[in-house]
Amino acid sequence: MPRHADASGEVKPDAPSSTLEALRRPSVPRRRSIFAIPAPVKQLFNRFPLAMYDANELPLSAPRSRELLRLYVFADGGGDGLEVVSFNPSCLKYQAYLRFRNIQFRVVSSSNHASPSGSLPFLLPKSAGTSGDSQSLDPIPGNKLAKWADGQESKFEEPSDPRSDAYMALVDHSIRRAWLYALYLTSNFRSVIWPLYILPTSSNSLVRWSIGYDLRKAAEAELLKFSPTIDADLLYLEARDAFESLDGILGSDTWFFGAKEPGLLDAAVFAYTNFLLDPNYGSGWTDDWLVGALEGRDGLRRHREQIREQYFVVS
Amino acid sequence: MSLEVHVWGSAFDLPSIDPECLATVCLLNSFMRSEVQWKLIPNFDLSFSPNRTFPVLVDGDQKIAGYDRVLRHLRNRDMLLEPAGPAPELDPSVVSAFLRSQGQQLLDLSLYVSSENYYESTRSAYTKLLPLHINYFLPLSLRASAKARTQHLGLSSLDLDAEEPSDSRKPATNTAIPPPTQTAAQAGKVQKSITSFLRKSPHVDHIRLDSLATSFFDVLEELLAKDYFGMTNEGTRPVDCLLFGYLALMLYPDVPHKWLGDAIRRRYPRIKEHVEHLRRYFLSDLPTPPWSPAPSRGLTAPLYDLGHIVKSSIQISKPSSQAWVGMALLVGCLAFRSGAGRSPAVNYIFPAR
Known part of the structure; x- marks a missing residue:
């Protein structure tokens, strides 16, 4: 703050102070940040997107039809049949469990990289018609499969001991x-x-x-x-x-x-x-x-x- | 011939701070044949043990480490006087696997991972057991391994030392970007207040902790109710020692954040009753086990410990030590390069224009 020293050597503050005056002003206009987008640019960008392209097609390896549940496991080959047996204990555990519960699914031979959680197995639910809500289409990780199977309508008495x-x-x-x-x-x-x-x-x-x-x-x-x-x-x-x-x-x-x-x-x-x-x-x-x-x-x-x-x- | 049993020392008014050592103390004190001479020695020097754990049984030249191995050894030598009668319906190996896989997790969370409990209770308990130089790194490494064991549970908010709550369950998309009108200082203030809130709130992740404890105790309570442990048979059995080892360390330690002990006290009266019964039996009814002082350490011990400290601290601070090595290499390379420009030998190979 600039200060004036008079002949006696005393130091006096500036009077009246400009900052105090500014504070007393009835309304302070909102300060704009220097990072704020200038109005003309904002208007221009509000017009975007000018055109929307269709979503890219799914890769060829992606499941085309989702009428059947798909269980992703470590296995030699996959298929609808009952002949595929996973060689990974945690995958086979759930593969066998879903079979016990008489739930129809297709086994897909896969690797960790396919899994959203980074580990196999996981189950991809079937789509419930065209307008299925996205929640029911989320993959189910292995550790929630038992609970998920409980929610399915199948007459199954889980032995409780x-x-x-x-x-x-x-x-x-x-x-x-x-x-x-x-x-x-x-x-x-x-x-x-x-x-x-x-x-x-x-x-x-x-x-x-x-x-x-x-x-x-x-x-x-x-x-x-x-x-x-x-x-x-x-x-x-x-x-x-x-x-x-x-x-x-x-x-x-x-x-x-x-x-x-x-x-x-x-x-x-x-x-x-x-x-x-x-x-x-x-x-x-x-x-x-x-x-x-x-x-x-x-x-x-x-x-x-x-x-x-x-x-x-x-x- | 006298047997020596080396265990972790006493803490929380219990004979040992470690569940397996506590189980061993109870086992020897209640089932050892009276003609066998034995003594308990509180120890902390892990290099004494063949597999770096306690308890260690010293029988002549043999050193046997771990509760299971000690139990097997004593049975083979026919030193235990086990109650006769029908075997319990539940195999002891099932109980020990159940306690070690699920009970250990709960103990880890309660005594080591939770910052409040660790700093207020567990660390001070170790301070009483360990000499200064070992106290510097050993509890830290025990805590690190407890964190590693419970990492998959995603309860990192218990550990307030974590630099950022690395929640593996968090979705990849970052929706927590502060709105643009907020300045950096304000954002910092918000983060700080959340951290301080976590520090104050003892109920962080309470629901998940509770469901973990429930899934463990529900099974245990039902197993006790249906008498699968064979409690109604003659007296206690070796498997009760292991049960007491784990449950006593859940129930009795006076920690600031008592969710685990409270869960037992409030909702599982049968478990509480059983642990109290075992405590009376093991720690009051039986004579005090023959403790002897820790073995004296030779003159070379400090030198040995120094090497040990350096080795262990390198093990603990692995990432940062790697960073230091990398930094040193980088500096070395830069120094070499800058020096190389002036070195005559290099100038000879690449003559200046």
Whole structure:
């Protein structure tokens, strides 16, 4: 602020101050930001768009007709038939579960890149006529599929047993971790995972190598979340105990907990046993310690055969 | 021959701060045969353990780490006096998988991820257990692993240290751009007030936390109600130790944000009753376990710890250390380039015009 010093050396403020005057003014015109669009330019742009083109056509690989539900999974080939069985446990779990619920769907062989959430499986609902609301057309991610299936009109009694959740933890915790170790961190990675997951994604060996590296790292990180070191023996013992107690609780029943229809736990167990008991995936198991954990579990073998015969058509 | 059992030290008025160690203390104290000599040693040096976890059982030359392995070892040596009678209907491996997959998540969220609880309770509990130099990094790395375990739940708002709430559930389109009339200073003020609101509000993400706790406790309550654990049989069983280990750390710690303990107290009387029964049995009725002081550390220990600190802090601050290495390389390259122009050798190869 400019100040005047008089002869005595005293400093006096400017009087009257121009800022004070400005504040006293009855109405202050609204200040325009320098970033505001000038009026003529704004008027010009208000005329846009001058013309609207039609939306681009969907790519050729996009589903043309959506009369049928489409379940995107990791699988060899896809189709309407019942012969496609996913080789990924979390995909197969829901594939089997939807079959149990007698829901008609088409299996689409896909990869993570197709999924809105970045992971498979997901279900693309069928369009409800031409004027279906967009909400009902959103893809349903895997973890919401069970809830979604509950909302469908189908006469299905989900077997409810409190033990089911506890046994599910056994599958998701003990068996899954042993699975991660056995398939990603042993020589099985090269013989089973490589041909199933990595070869179809790219023909470039550098890309393949990078994806393979990422997968192994991810599996390792997942295992290290629960313990600071990876104890393969303990993982194996836990998996063996898990299969033993699953086999024990199944007993001579057809389905878990003596239910009339198979439920989510049946699907989850089948998702692992189906893969473990099939020696033909990839170029075969080179390290079969996890397969050995199923040794003598005849109940689980019978359970797997039952589901394959009743809900899948496999040669 | 005497057995040594090394565990994490005591906290929250419980014998150990770690669920598996707490379970081990209860296991040994209630089921060990009386002729077996054993002692408990509070420990914090993870390098002592073969797989960097506690509990560790030292039996002669053998070191056995982890609750499961300790239990197996003691059974193989026939050192446990387990109650006879019919086996419980629910397999112990099912209970332990259920507790470890779902109970552990809840404990992680309650004691480690939630900033309030971690800073007010958990960290000070560790401060009492650890010497200064280890206290500097160990609780941090435990918290980091708890965050990694619960990352997929999308409850990052509990953790107020996160620089930006990285919500994975957020749609990709950014609809939160402030309107153009708002100046940058105003926008900053709004953000600050939201953060302070989060700091004040103890009920962030309460609904999701609640549904997580409900899905765990509902199952447990029903399993208890239908007696799948075999409670009505003779006394307690080894599986009760693990159950107590996890549930006691949910119920008893006096943390500022008690959503987990309150959930049990308010809605699951049967679980609360059972945990209190187990607490009376394990911690009051039984004689106090034979604690001995932590092993003395040799003269070389500080030197060893220094190496350990450096190693661990590099592990913790991985991204930033990578950034530093990158920066150093960049600076090195620039220095080399600027120096190279004047270097006679290079001038010889590329003669100046």
